[in-house]
Amino acid sequence: MVRFLLGRLWQSLVLLVIVSVIGFFVLNLAPGGPLSQFALTPGMSDAQLARIAHQMGLDRPLPVQYWEWFTRLLQGDWGRSYRDNQPVLTVIWSHLLATLLLMGTSTVISVLIGTWVGVLGALRRYSVFDYAATVGAMVALSIPTFWFGLIAIYLFSLRLGWLPAGNMYTIGDGSLLDYAVHLIMPSVVLALVNVAVWSRYMRTAVLDVMTQDFIRTAKAKGLTRTAVLTRHILRNALVPMVTLLGLQLPTILGGALVTETVFTWPGMGRLFLDSLGYSDYPVVMGLLMLSAILVLIGNLLADIVVAVIDPRIRLG
């Protein structure tokens, strides 16, 4: 297993390098490149711009600049925000927890509902429920997340007045219950797409496991239906799901961005959009890089978990 994990770690490092090259390329696409902020300053002459460019090392060959940028990235120096001159990592850090809270809650919801729908669909294959779940999943995948959020706000906040329309807590309250009430709508909205994906894969995985010999053996030795289902079918069907969760990370993170904007949730997505509005490129780049790194780490973690729970990989 050590060998397998070292191999995966190596792959992730290679990917990290390629990801950083892409990030660097995108950064240099910015109008005027990293200089853009200074070019906007009134009364800035070309000579002054050239001097700043020289100070920032922007007149050197691109590979040299890339290497400089990448090593600083590894050392945790991600530049400073154009807006308040704070270090990029500090700015991002203050928004990270809100996003993780939203993503975490939403993922728990989607895994629970998705597993239930997928298992039931597989056990009652071709039933009305199965058919409805299939069609429902495809429609759910077709609904724009932000629009679903708008409709939810319209119904549950504006018309029924059951839930708050946005923000993470009420100013002056901030109790645990208050957080929970604010969390319900955005996390359910974000979960919709993932329930659809999760239930589809779960259904296939359960159908796959159900035809295996060891399930027949388990039934033959007289185990109850529940025991076969939970201890044998579910346990084995959930293994590929861990990998899927890792692969779904970019989608969940991207979905969080859109959901956060609709619900004015103070997370990374809101920060990303605000920074775009202010042309705060260091923060935009930082978020872009950090999201990719989070995804790489997530995939690596998923592989480790699978290796730990699946003896075929652990021993092979």
Place this chain on the structure above:
Amino acid sequence: MTEMTFQTDPAPTERWWQRRVVKRFLRHRLALLGLAIIVVMVLACLVGPHLLPFDDLYIDLRARFSPPFTGAHLLGTDPLGRDVAARLFMAGRISLLVGFAAMLISTVFGSLIGVVAGYYGGKVGAVLMRFVDAVLSFPQIFLLLALAAFIKPSPIMITVIIAATSWMEIARIVEAEIKSLRERDFILAARTLGLPNAQIMFRELLPNAIGPIIVAATLTVARAILLEAYVSFLGYGIQPPLPSWGNMLNGAQQYLDSAPWLAIVPGVAITLAVTGFNFVGDGLRDALDARSDLT
């Protein structure tokens, strides 16, 4: 003369195969529904603006915020008094065109990467596929927004940017398909005949992978329409006064209480169009999968 008939007449086996696919597709009720939705929407967007009494840019100041089904404006008006129905149709032209064009670009590019990576394999394949993995590590919407913010937005640029962030899946599918086709006898024969690599890749291999490509391409249209909606909703996509389904929703949130139809109408159009393409893609997948006859 005989040579001409030989060339114009397709091989009978191929025709039989095609008919099987068509039959299987026609048996797929959801796919037919999806196809119907798409056809109706395309026709509505093409013909609709000519049937309505209002132009999409006409500002009816006395009828601002009219609700749907109340006055002369079928689907109501927006904050400027523009006819929502007229804007919906014109926006549909843009959104569907952007979705379709982005699909074409990403399919061509993705297939190209996939076929080269799958055919050459080895180091070339590894480098190309790691590049695909790396691009997939970025949340699509983050990458899309960053690119859209850095590059001056125009409908063509938005299309290119959407394509630039959605070709990877097709590349993966094509690479896997080519890798398994590469070992087949007819490719060995082509190699033995001394055909150039380019000809083997594009005349022998790619046509045999067309099924999965078509399925992926259909689903890519759905995703591209959604992506356009996302970026335009957030203000970085298609810029007004040019309407798109996404930017019609851009200001809708602030009028959610007083004029909910501004949010509901374009959202329903997006959902319908995307559902249509997803249904058709799903139907095509089943129809092109020979195993589906067995169950």
